[in-house]
Structure formats: structure tokens, C-alpha cells
Amino acid sequence: MKLLIIGGSRFVGRHMVAAAHARGDSVTLFNRGQSAPAPQAVEFRQGDRRGDLSPLAHGEWDAAIDTCGYLPGEVARMAQMLKGRVGCYLFISSLSVYASNATPNDEDSALGAIDDPDTTTVDARTYGPLKALCEAEVQRAFGGAALLLRPGLVVxxxxxxxxxxxxxxxxxxxxxxxxxxxxxxxxxxxQFIDARDLAAFALHGLEAGLLGVFNVVSESGxxxxxxxxxxxxxxxxxxxxxxxxxxxxxxxxxxxxxxxxxxxxxxxxxxxxxxRTDARRAAAAGLKTxxxxxxxxxxxxxxxxxxxxxxxxxxxxxxxxxxxxxxxxxxxx
Ligand SMILES: NC(=O)c1ccc[n+]([C@@H]2O[C@H](COP(=O)([O-])OP(=O)(O)OC[C@H]3O[C@@H](n4cnc5c(N)ncnc54)[C@H](OP(=O)(O)O)[C@@H]3O)[C@@H](O)[C@H]2O)c1
The missing domain is CATH 3.90.25.10 (UDP-galactose 4-epimerase, domain 1)
Known part of the structure; x- marks a missing residue:
């Protein structure tokens, strides 16, 4: 596959890059170049997703993997920029999107909401609801061609x-x-998910044409x-x-x-x-922990x-x- 990875140099994204290399996928990396140098084997496009996206103005990819989207406005801008040139937009979301953890959540559980969706402060109160709004922006731009992964604690x-x-x-x-x-x-x-298992599931999902929403965490219990x-x-x-x-x-x-x-x-x-999150959908789709x-x-x-x-x-x-x-x-x- 030909992949564009947004982020990709710190933790979750770094394991995505390693897994893609191991599979022989071609990788383009987009980030600011602050966290770590890009590996030599990737095409590196330097830029800040909160600023000028012109480094991404050309190119086509089978999929984009967005590992570092936290604000709906910035995710919307990225998704609109890539629309029509990317087959699938994979967004790394979070189990924090859910409104409550009083009972076990599955992918259809209610999502959290906030009164100030335009806030740029990402903290314990806003993180989950903002991730939910980011998901909505990906779906708005890519419709059914979106793969939304909601990891639990990544380790x-x-x-x-x-x-x-x-x-x-x-x-x-x-x-x-x-x-x-x-x-x-x-x-x-x-419950938690090894970042390498998350990466393997992401790439498997893209290869297999998975679409929609998946909780990505170890089996409950x-x-x-x-x-x-x-x-x-x-x-x-x-x-x-x-x-x-x-x-x-x-x-x-x-x-x-x-x-x-x-x-x-x-x-x-x-x-x-x-x-005790329900992760059976991902397990049935091929998640291995x-x-x-x-x-x-x-x-x-x-x-x-x-x-x-x-x-x-x-x-x-x-x-x-x-x-x-x-x-x-x-x-x-
Ligand atoms: N850790 C957990 O337990 C957990 C649980 C659930 C979900 N998640 C999700 O997993 C993801 C964490 O992934 P991570 O650890 O790889 O990432 P991260 O720390 O959020 O992001 C780091 C990557 O994004 C790049 N980046 C950051 N800001 C950027 C900007 N403004 N423009 C362009 N690139 C930028 C960084 O490179 P530069 O600094 O060089 O730009 C680096 O490659 C997040 O989406 C998080 O919500 C995490």
C-alpha cells in the first residue's frame, strides 16, 4: 500500500511506520520534524497541521493514517485537503469519546459532548468530546471511506x-x-492495547478494506x-x-x-x-493482542x-x- 502517515515519529505513529516498513508499504510522513528525525526510508514532508498544509498539496495515497488529530477544525482541514487523493482516512481516535463508563461501552454507545466545541484547550474535560468531533469531521469529508479506531490505554x-x-x-x-x-x-x-498490536490492526484493516468504527483494546476480562x-x-x-x-x-x-x-x-x-469495554468487533475483524x-x-x-x-x-x-x-x-x- 501507499500510505500517508500524519505524525508518525513519537509513539503510536512510530509503530505504524515500523509495521508499514515491515510489510513493504511505501510511506510518506507528515510532521513538524520536532519529535524525532524521519527514518531514511520514508518520504518526509515537513509541516505543521495547524498551519500551512501546502506540503501535502500534491500526491495520492491508498490511505492516510492520522495519528495526531485533537481539534475538530484541524482534522476537518486535513481531511478536506486530502479528499479525492486518499482512498481511506484512518483516524486514531480514543475510547475517551464515550459519554460515560458506568456500563461497558460498545461502538454504538453514546458519545460525550461539550458546550465549547471550538476550544483549543485539550485537557481531561475536552479531550474525549473533541476526539468525537474529530471523528465526525472525518466522516463528513470521507463518508463511508473512513476507518475510525478507538484505542484504549496504549502501552x-x-x-x-x-x-x-x-x-x-x-x-x-x-x-x-x-x-x-x-x-x-x-x-x-x-484493558489496554500494545501500540504494535494497534499498528498491526490498522494496517490489516486498510489492507482488508475495513471501514467504520472499532474499539481497539484487549478482550474484556x-x-x-x-x-x-x-x-x-x-x-x-x-x-x-x-x-x-x-x-x-x-x-x-x-x-x-x-x-x-x-x-x-x-x-x-x-x-x-x-x-470492561466491548472490543468484540475488532477481535472478529482480526485484532490480535x-x-x-x-x-x-x-x-x-x-x-x-x-x-x-x-x-x-x-x-x-x-x-x-x-x-x-x-x-x-x-x-x-
Ligand atoms: N496514549 C494513549 O494511551 C492513547 C489512548 C487512546 C488514544 N490515543 C491516541 O493515540 C495518538 C497518540 O499517538 P502518538 O503517540 O504517535 O502521538 P502524539 O504524541 O499525539 O503525536 C506525535 C506525532 O504527531 C506529530 N505532530 C504533533 N503535532 C503536530 C502538528 N501540529 N503538525 C504535524 N505533526 C504533528 C509529531 O511530530 P512532530 O512533533 O515532529 O511534529 C509526532 O510524530 C493520539 O491520536 C491519541 O489521541 C492515545
Missing amino acids: GPHDPTQRFTYWPARLARAAEGETVLAPGTPDAPL RWTFGDVLRACAAAAGVVVRFAWRDIADLQAQGIEPWSDMPLAVPATPDYQAFM RPLAHTVADTLAWYRSLAPEQQVFDKAGLSSEREAAALAALGMA
């Missing part, structure tokens, strides 16, 4: 969010027999928090004692789910089914390959000092 090597990576790294610095603070209960369901932490301990080669504590008890110590304890979600009714042990081992290997000054958790996770203080306050030191 694996090169993840800049530090969320999933926190756990393999935390267990890798644990001493034998150490007590490790763990959020909630070990049987809490967890496949993994628990306990499974993930045990896999992390196994990858690190340590035996530890997990101190599972209620989310409310942790919050009483100033430790928040998701940000301080990555992957854990608030214990409120609206998050009850956040980790690799074993948990592979994702954990590869994420840990990537983390260990980073320069020491990059092996930090300043966006997600707990420092050793805060964890030790919390364990002491909870009587678990």
Missing part, C-alpha cells in the same frame, strides 16, 4: 506517557521480598491488575509482597489513581466499566535502554519517597 516501547511503563520499572527496582504499594484489588479488570503486576515481577526476576489498598485509602494519603498509581481508575460509579509477558518484557527492555536522565517518572507514578511514606502511614512498611 509498550516508546510510550511517552510513563503510565504502563511505571509498573515494569517499579518492579525492576524492587529488592527481593520488598513491599510494593498496589492500588485497589488484584482482581480489578485491566482477559487481564487483571494482579496479572499485570505479577508479570512485571516475573520480568524483573523478583519476588515481592504487594500491599493492595483501597483507592479511597490511597486518596486519603494524597495518592491519586491514574496519575500517581497508573492504570488504576477512580472508585466512582462513572468508572465502573472503564476497563500479544501475550502480556511480551508487552511487559519489551517495555522494560526499552525503559532500560533509555539514558539514565530519561529513566524518570515525572508525568505518572510515585516517587520512592512518597511510596515509602504512604506505606508507613498505612502501617505496611
Whole structure:
């Protein structure tokens, strides 16, 4: 296939480029050239999607893969620019589009809305509804020739969010027999998608002519928090004692789910089914998710390959000092 990848140099898009190369697809990359240099084997068109799109004024592609659309206006401009010269517009959306997570969402669940759709602020309140509006703009321009992928938490090597990576790294610095603070209960369901599985499904979907909307995340009920932490301990080669504590008890110590304890979600009714999304449509269409042990081992290997000054958790996770203080306050030191 002849592919145009918008973004493509950081995380999700980077794995798209690698998967396309492995298949022998021809790739044109469009980004600002700030995140990382474009690989030599791709045609690079430098530009800012919020500014001048003229670098994309010529060319035809079987598909465009838009990995970095957050504002409906900018997605509309890109889709209109490419209309008629691209066979399919694949938009990387998010499970955050859904209005609620009180019950398990499928692709037909209600989408979130906001009062200020023209905002350019992308934050916890606006991110999901803006992604939903981006999807609508792709559909407006491309009609039925749109493939809208809604990934859950994306994990694996090169993840800049530090969320999933926190756990393999935390267990890798644990001493034998150490007590490790763990959020909630070990049987809490967890869902995520390895960025490489997302990329493989995207390319498979384009090749197979898939169109429409797909939740792209691991099968509901496949993994628990306990499974993930045990896999992390196994990858690190340590035996530890997990101190599972209620989310409310942790919050009483100033430790928040998701940000301080990555992957854990608030214990409120609206998050009850956040980790129980229905992904059967994608599975039936060919989504394959690799074993948990592979994702954990590869994420840990990537983390260990980073320069020491990059092996930090300043966006997600707990420092050793805060964890030790919390364990002491909870009587678990
Ligand atoms: N992480 C998750 O858990 C998660 C979950 C669900 C969905 N998603 C979705 O997955 C995608 C994340 O993909 P990612 O990690 O590859 O990307 P990203 O960090 O959103 O975007 C990075 C890529 O886009 C390029 N880019 C950023 N701003 C640009 C601009 N103004 N003009 C042109 N290019 C621009 C960057 O290159 P330059 O900086 O060089 O321009 C880089 O190649 C997003 O769409 C996100 O909504 C993520």
C-alpha cells in the first residue's frame, strides 16, 4: 500500500511506520520534524497541521493514517485537503469519546459532548468530546471511506506517557521480598492495547478494506491488575509482597489513581466499566493482542535502554519517597 502517515515519529505513529516498513508499504510522513528525525526510508514532508498544509498539496495515497488529530477544525482541514487523493482516512481516535463508563461501552454507545466545541484547550474535560468531533469531521469529508479506531490505554516501547511503563520499572527496582504499594484489588479488570498490536490492526484493516468504527483494546476480562503486576515481577526476576489498598485509602494519603498509581481508575460509579469495554468487533475483524509477558518484557527492555536522565517518572507514578511514606502511614512498611 501507499500510505500517508500524519505524525508518525513519537509513539503510536512510530509503530505504524515500523509495521508499514515491515510489510513493504511505501510511506510518506507528515510532521513538524520536532519529535524525532524521519527514518531514511520514508518520504518526509515537513509541516505543521495547524498551519500551512501546502506540503501535502500534491500526491495520492491508498490511505492516510492520522495519528495526531485533537481539534475538530484541524482534522476537518486535513481531511478536506486530502479528499479525492486518499482512498481511506484512518483516524486514531480514543475510547475517551464515550459519554460515560458506568456500563461497558460498545461502538454504538453514546458519545460525550461539550458546550465549547471550538476550544483549543485539550485537557481531561475536552479531550474525549473533541476526539468525537474529530471523528465526525472525518466522516463528513470521507463518508463511508473512513476507518475510525478507538484505542484504549496504549502501552509498550516508546510510550511517552510513563503510565504502563511505571509498573515494569517499579518492579525492576524492587529488592527481593520488598513491599510494593498496589492500588485497589488484584482482581480489578485491566484493558489496554500494545501500540504494535494497534499498528498491526490498522494496517490489516486498510489492507482488508475495513471501514467504520472499532474499539481497539484487549478482550474484556482477559487481564487483571494482579496479572499485570505479577508479570512485571516475573520480568524483573523478583519476588515481592504487594500491599493492595483501597483507592479511597490511597486518596486519603494524597495518592491519586491514574496519575500517581497508573492504570488504576477512580472508585466512582462513572468508572465502573472503564476497563470492561466491548472490543468484540475488532477481535472478529482480526485484532490480535500479544501475550502480556511480551508487552511487559519489551517495555522494560526499552525503559532500560533509555539514558539514565530519561529513566524518570515525572508525568505518572510515585516517587520512592512518597511510596515509602504512604506505606508507613498505612502501617505496611
Ligand atoms: N496514549 C494513549 O494511551 C492513547 C489512548 C487512546 C488514544 N490515543 C491516541 O493515540 C495518538 C497518540 O499517538 P502518538 O503517540 O504517535 O502521538 P502524539 O504524541 O499525539 O503525536 C506525535 C506525532 O504527531 C506529530 N505532530 C504533533 N503535532 C503536530 C502538528 N501540529 N503538525 C504535524 N505533526 C504533528 C509529531 O511530530 P512532530 O512533533 O515532529 O511534529 C509526532 O510524530 C493520539 O491520536 C491519541 O489521541 C492515545
